[in-house]
Amino acid sequence: MAVFLSRGEEKTRRFAAQYARSLKPGDVVILDGEMGAGKTVFAKGVAEGLGIEDDITSPTYAYMNDYYGKLYHYDCYRLTSGAQAEALGLTDYFYADGVCLIEWAENIADVLPENCKKVIINKVSQNAREIIYD
Numbered sequence: 001m002a003v004f005l006s007r008g009e010e011k012t013r014r015f016a017a018q019y020a021r022s023l024k025p026g027d028v029v030i031l032d033g034e035m036g037a038g039k040t041v042f043a044k045g046v047a048e049g050l051g052i053e054d055d056i057t058s059p060t061y062a063y064m065n066d067y068y069g070k071l072y073h074y075d076c077y078r079l080t081s082g083a084q085a086e087a088l089g090l091t092d093y094f095y096a097d098g099v100c101l102i103e104w105a106e107n108i109a110d111v112l113p114e115n116c117k118k119v120i121i122n123k124v125s126q127n128a129r130e131i132i133y134d
């Protein structure tokens with residue numbers, strides 16, 4: 001595990017864009033951190049790093065947004081079980097060729113693949129974040 005200290009949203013985005021370069025197709029990344037930590041900001045940076053130009057918005061209501069099969073961005077906040085994710089067909093993409101980024105993955109812990117990567121974002125102050133990654 002390594003640590004990056006971000007001192008602003010833009011820094012998190014730039015760091016995430018760099019981090020994206022270490023990802024391989026099919027990687028599943030858990031984005032951990034409390035509400036407002038910066039998980040969606042991090043996802044925006046990863047998308048940039050993968051060359052996706054779309055505006056990345058929180059998939060809170062859709063549960064998952066699919067960006068060209070290259071990036072699947074999940075927000076599992078409103079899911080209550082892994083079985084529910086499975087019933088909605090959301091788990092299939094874990095085994096596809098895109099990169100999966102998952103917010104609130106703990107809600108579907110029992111259906112996550114083995115060997116997920118993890119990024120933990122901790123609020124240090126209003127604009128500072130500690131980003132722990134592997």
Ligand SMILES: Nc1ncnc2c1ncn2[C@@H]1O[C@H](COP(=O)(O)OP(=O)(O)OP(=O)(O)O)[C@@H](O)[C@H]1O
Binds near residue numbers: 010039040127
């Ligand atoms: N260094 C930083 N890195 C990331 N975001 C920051 C930073 N400093 C301040 N922020 C602010 O923190 C907020 C992070 O919001 P974001 O939607 O990414 O959180 P989230 O972890 O996805 O929350 P949720 O669990 O509700 O989806 C934004 O308003 C952003 O501007």
Ligand SMILES: [Mg+2]
Binds near residue numbers: 058075
């Ligand atoms: Mg979010």
